[in-house]
Amino acid sequence: MTILVIGGTGTIGSQVLAYLDGQGGEVRVLTRAPDTARLPAGTVPVKGDLSDIDSVRAAMDGVDTLFLLAPNAADELTQAMLTLNVAREAGVKGIVYLSVFKGEEYADVPHFIGKYAVERMIADCDLPATVLRPAYFFQNDVRQKDALLTQGLYASPVGTKGISMVDTRDIGEAAAPLPRETYELVGPDGLTGAAIAAIWSEILDRPIRYGGDDLDTMEQRLRAFAPAWQAYDLKLMFRRYQQDGATATAAQIDRLTTLLGHPPRSYRDFAHAVASEWTAP
Template identity: 75%
Template structure:
């Protein structure tokens, strides 16, 4: 039995591989540069990416279970649909697909719509898949280090409605558990869906207060300026992606992305413990920054 991990060298894929480490599983990781990939011991690199259907077909040969993470690229939807079709043709018996929290609701945010469309294919074709819907990643806020330490500002315009951010380590652990459950089953298992969320619904002011406590200094929320966000993102990402993220934060500001108790409880059952809170991330980060 063989598990193929896509995005294995990225933020989430590396957490999935870390959680699979020591689980006595045959694991491959799809990567554009197998000769340079830094992977855990025992993980076999496979050359290619999801934009190359021939490479995808070759990578899926002999694979029993697939972790499908498609990057934020202009043809994300096409890559996902083609890969799922190739997996079905290859006889893959278990799939774990990384979608997004609120994908069915945020109908004006491109990458949310694309992921929800992939979910529709999974349901319509009755694929043996677990759909994981992570909320906004807590670890994205590592990018706020300079603003927090230098200016005493939390600059992510999350608004006042609140979002239930999730720790990327919880995403990796949840994915690994579902991959192993499906891979070790003698037959394909029914579809499952999990919302991967944090235990707290936090707005911009609440997050700034958490950082104030963690850093021992006053931290202010930087406000809801979405045009400024778009311009900052354009400095290191394509214009279409910057606008896509602006639209996502506009919905966060308008509607929020809160989890309910049932969603948190279901994730707690899957993990075997409560999901990690934002406050722990802030405290750990502050300690690391002081030590450095």
């Protein structure tokens, strides 16, 4: 069996590769820089880019299973749809597509509704695909290290409605092709800004306060290292989190538990592990 992972050098992709390690077969990873990409031993780097359709066709040759983790790019929708068309023409037998939790509901958030459009293509073309819909990642909060440790602040403006954040390790474990299935990948708790601050207060043994819901400041901060369109896109996402929340149902959590073979990991356990790394001598 030959497996192609697109997005294998990123946060989620690395967890997918860790899950695939030792599963057998050839694992290819599409990358712009095969000579410098940091990949697990035994994986095969393949030079390519989703914006280069010829490289995608070459990488897809002889592939049985495709893991598609499209980048958060301005043309993400086009890249994902072209890649799935190439997979169909290449006779790929199983596809895992990483979508997003609440994609069909957050119609004013570009990278959410774009992923849902890809889901529509998968359904309309009857592609043999497993669709995974992860919520906001725990691991995004690793970026909060400086604010937490030096300012006593949890600065991510997640609001008061609650988000069923998910551990990326659970996403990696769930990334197995189960044709024509859709799973919400969520955590066990509906986390608010105040609840997350309280968890960090307990774990760090110091007062941590929630920084509030100021989205304009967040957008300007993001623009220091991200394109303006992406900063605004993320601002729109957080606006919907604040307005509507993104909490999972008990049935969705139970279904994921069955898929994983264990309950989804908790934010508290994630925070404990990260804090131990931060404070290790």
